[in-house]
Amino acid sequence: MHLSKVRLVDFRNFKELETEFSEGLNVFYGDNAQGKTNLLEAIYFLCNLKPVRSNKEQHLVAFDKTKAYLKGIFTTSSGPVDREILLNIGDRKKVRECDVEKKRLSELYWQIHAVFFSPDDLSLVKGRPSERRRFLDLLITRLRPQYGRYLAEYSRALSQRNRLLKDLKKNRTLLCALEAWDEQLAALGSVILKTRMAFLEKLFPLVKRYYFYFSRDERQIDIKYESTVALPGVSPEAFREAFSSALRKSLPQDVESGFTQVGPHRDDLQFLLGGKDLRYFGSQGEQRTLSLSVKFAERQMFFEVTGVYPILLLDDALSELDVKRRRWLLQGEEISQVFVTTADLSAIPEDVLKKGRIYRIKAGALRWS
Ligand SMILES: Nc1ncnc2c1ncn2[C@@H]1O[C@H](COP(=O)(O)OP(=O)(O)O)[C@@H](O)[C@H]1O
Ligand SMILES: [Mg+2]
Numbered sequence: 001m002h003l004s005k006v007r008l009v010d011f012r013n014f015k016e017l018e019t020e021f022s023e024g025l026n027v028f029y030g031d032n033a034q035g036k037t038n039l040l041e042a043i044y045f046l047c048n049l050k051p052v053r054s055n056k057e058q059h060l061v062a063f064d065k066t067k068a069y070l071k072g073i074f075t076t077s078s079g080p081v082d083r084e085i086l087l088n089i090g091d092r093k094k095v096r097e098c099d100v101e102k103k104r105l106s107e108l109y110w111q112i113h114a115v116f117f118s119p120d121d122l123s124l125v126k127g128r129p130s131e132r133r134r135f136l137d138l139l140i141t142r143l144r145p146q147y148g149r150y151l152a153e154y155s156r157a158l159s160q161r162n163r164l165l166k167d168l169k170k171n172r173t174l175l176c177a178l179e180a181w182d183e184q185l186a187a188l189g190s191v192i193l194k195t196r197m198a199f200l201e202k203l204f205p206l207v208k209r210y211y212f213y214f215s216r217d218e219r220q221i222d223i224k225y226e227s228t229v230a231l232p233g234v235s236p237e238a239f240r241e242a243f244s245s246a247l248r249k250s251l252p253q254d255v256e257s258g259f260t261q262v263g264p265h266r267d268d269l270q271f272l273l274g275g276k277d278l279r280y281f282g283s284q285g286e287q288r289t290l291s292l293s294v295k296f297a298e299r300q301m302f303f304e305v306t307g308v309y310p311i312l313l314l315d316d317a318l319s320e321l322d323v324k325r326r327r328w329l330l331q332g333e334e335i336s337q338v339f340v341t342t343a344d345l346s347a348i349p350e351d352v353l354k355k356g357r358i359y360r361i362k363a364g365a366l367r368w369s
Contacts, residue, residue: 001076001112001308002337003043009069010062012038013364021337023075025330025356027348028341035364036341040116040313043339046072046083047114047311049095049105051136053123053131058089066090074112077308081109106145111308113142117295118315124294125287126279130269136269139298143305147195154188157181158260166258182247185263190239191355192264193229195237200225202304206297207290214289214325219274221290226270228262288320299336309336318347327352 002023008014013035028036041060044052051057061068068087073080086094095102102108123131141148161181168174204223211221225231229246231239246262248253254260271278271290278290303309318326318340330338330352345353359368 001074001311003046003072004075004080005071005073006043006046007069007071008042010065011042011060011068011070012040012062014042015062015364017366018366019359019366019368021339022357023337024334025352026337026339027345027353027356028339028357028361029343029345029358030361031343034361035116036361037315038364039361039366040315040339040341042312043069043072044114044116044313046070046085047112048142049093049108049136050087052116053121057087057093061087061089074109075153076109076111081112083108083112105141106148110142110145111306113302113308113310114304114313115295115299115302115310116313116315117292117317119288119317119320120315122284122287122291123289125271129266132269133265133267135198135294136196140195143199144195144301147192148193149256150188150191152171153194154185154264154307157188158263158265161260162183162258165254165260168255171257176237178251182244185260186240186247189229189243189263193227193231193239193243194236196225196264196267199301202279203297203301206300207293210293210296210300211290214242214292214321215286217273220272222272222275222350224270224272226268227264228266229264231248253287292317295344312336312338314338314340316341316343318342318343330356 003021004023005020006018007015017039028039030036034204042054045060051060058146066089070085070087071082073082082098084096086096088094095108097108124135137147137151161178164174164178164181168178200223205319207223208221211217228237229243231242234242243263247260250261271282273282273286273290276282280288282290299310299312314329317329321329326347327349329341330348342348345358348356357368359366
């Protein structure tokens with residue numbers, strides 16, 4: 001699967017752009033603040049239909065405009081798939097695939113996926129727990145659309161329960177109504193937990209493997225799923241019971257705060273290097289390497305489930321790495337399409353560069369040489 005053509009109108013600093021891409025390596029080259037990252041972001045948005053970070057979609061529309069348009073033509077094993085997105089400030093985005101408007105994300109061609117890595121973006125390691133959950137949920141949803149539906153239902157049940165908790169403070173007789181929501185939360189939440197566990201069991205070893213490859217650090221890297229529901233030793237079948245009992249236990253605090261304190265919506269991931277939490281004790285280099293390793297694990301995982309490698313987007317990622325690893329990173333083009341930005345072409349080994357297509361980006365316009 002690769003992106004063969006793109007057209008952008010009023011997307012960030014691109015007024016209008018239309019171009020083709022190589023199915024291997026594509027290099028976006030130019031000075032700072034010209035639009036290199038913006039173009040990667042456009043590709044990510046076309047693939048994953050979400051902004052790279054938890055940015056607001058409106059931010060993607062060019063400053064003085066109210067609408068933006070993106071179109072991508074992907075080449076897939078089942079033929080060309082063309083996808084259009086219309087962003088309209090103050091309205092929901094519209095997505096069309098092969099000329100049909102799609103209401104649900106899950107109806108879209110599911111094998112189109114992009115992985116974005118920027119060494120400046122340490123949100124996965126240093127950001128709030130919600131950012132790690134977002135990463136996890138986005139990826140699982142892509143691979144198991146059913147999971148997305150459970151998440152949506154869970155979040156509906158959760159807001160109902162929270163509303164009830166707030167009312168409970170004034171009116172104790174509502175306590176009996178809580179039971180129904182607890183049951184729903186436990187049922188949906190345990191499916192979410194179970195799916196996350198099964199998924200992480202595959203993801204974690206990959207992260208460790210890549211971390212070792214990129215760092216050559218002999219210290220043990222560990223990743224833990226920090227659950228607000230006591231899980232250690234609990235078999236997946238017993239998640240529901242564990243969750244119910246956690247809800248019962250936290251009821252007094254929940255009523256006090258008007259908010260459900262336990263459940264997958266409060267869980268987090270913890271990364272440990274040599275037993276120390278990387279969030280607080282890791283050097284910036286270690287945090288970057290971890291974040292890169294997680295992205296590579298995501299890519300590999302996607303391949304293992306779908307048989308298709310996602311598109312790889314590398315934003316200024318080369319300066320950190322030695323030549324051997326740079327080469328390895330870019331030669332990903334043998335297995336998937338790669339887009340890389342750089343202000344310095346000499347960061348790319350000459351023989352690798354020769355095989356790629358170079359685009360010069362200047363003030364929201366593009367020229368290829
Ligand atoms: N919504 C937007 N509309 C117009 N210009 C934007 C928008 N968002 C960012 N920009 C501009 O894009 C430029 C940065 O582009 P970027 O892709 O980050 O550059 P770089 O080439 O350094 O990666 C800045 O000049 C910024 O003002
Ligand atoms: Mg940039």
